[in-house]
Amino acid sequence: MDDEPAAEILDAAYLALCEHGYADLTIQTIADESDRSKATVHYHYDSKAELLAALLDELYERYADRLDAADGDTARQRLDALLEVLLADEPPLDGEFHTAILSVAARAPHDDAMQERVAAFDRRLFETLREVVAVGVDAGEFDDGVDPGAAAERLATAIKGAQLRRFAADRSTGRCRDAIDGLVETQLQQPAVAEGTRR
C-alpha cells in the first residue's frame, strides 16, 4: 500500500505520545519509535502540527468506533458498556489512550486547530450519551422527567472529570468508578432539575 509508511509513522507517533506526552513529542522521538528516519517522517508530514492533526483524526475514528461498539440489550446496559469503555483501564481505550488525549486536550487552549479537534471528541461523547439516555427514557428505563440533553451534559462532565482525576491525580479506579456510578444513578432515576432553578 502506498500509505503504509505514513500509517506506520502515525502508529509510532501514538506510541511516542503515550510514552512521552505532548510536551516531549518531537519528530525525533517519533522517528525513534518507528524504524524510519527523521527525513522519512518529514517526507510524509510537513510539520509536527500536520502529523498531530492526522493522528488525532485517527484517534477520533478509534474513539467513535469504540463508543458505537458499546452495546447492550437495554439503554442501561449500553450506558454501562460505555462507562466501561470510557473509564476502565483496559485496551482498546486504556489508560494510555486517555492519557494521550488528556495531553492533547491540555494543549488545546493554546492552539485553535487542536481545540477544534478536542471539541469534536467532546461532542461525539455528548451525542452518544444523549442518544442512549433518550432511548432509555422512551423505553421507560429512566425517569421520564429526565431531559436527555441536560443529563448527557452532566454525564459527559462527570466522565471527563473521572478520567482527569484517574490519570492526572492518580485517584484510584475504584473511587472514580464509585463517584461516577453515584452521579449516573442520581441523573437518571431522578427528574432533571428544572432550568428555572439555576441561580
Added chain:
Amino acid sequence: MDDEPAAEILDAAYLALCEHGYADLTIQTIADESDRSKATVHYHYDSKAELLAALLDELYERYADRLDAADGDTARQRLDALLEVLLADEPPLDGEFHTAILSVAARAPHDDAMQERVAAFDRRLFETLREVVAVGVDAGEFDDGVDPGAAAERLATAIKGAQLRRFAADRSTGRCRDAIDGLVETQLQQPAVAEGTRR
C-alpha cells in the same frame, strides 16, 4: 529582599506557562517573560523541573487560599462561592490559572513528582468539599442521607470535568455551569446512593 529575583522568575514562569502551556515552557521563554537572563534563571533554579516544582508550590498556596476564602453564612452559600471560584472565568483563579494547572496535570502521568503535586491539589479540593458538605448536613441544609465523603468525591469529579470541558473542549461557560449546578443539586438534596448498589 534576597529572594526577590527568585520570586520574579516564578511570576514570569507562571505567565509563560499560561501563555505557552507546559509543552513550550523553557528556561528561554521564562527569561523572556522576566527582565532576567537565562543565566540568572539558572542561577536561582538548577533545572526546569526544580523551577516548576517551586511554581507549583506557590500555585498550590494560591489555590488553597482561594478555597479557604470562599465564604458564606450557610454551607450552601459557601459551596456556591467555591463553585464560583472554581468555574468562573475571573481572577484570581481565572481561565489562565485553570489552563495552567490543566497543562501541568496532563504532564503528571509521565512524571511522578508532578503527579504527586497534582494529587495534592485534588486532595485539597476534595477535603474542602467534604467539610462544606458535612457542615451542611449537620446544619440540616442538605439531606441527612448524604455521605459527605461520597458527595465530595462526586462534586470534585464533576468540577474537574467542567473545568476540562470548559477550557480544553471550549464548551460554553453557561452549559458547564448548568451541568455542574444540576449535578450539585442531585447530590445534596437526594440521599446518596448506598455503596451496595454499585455493580
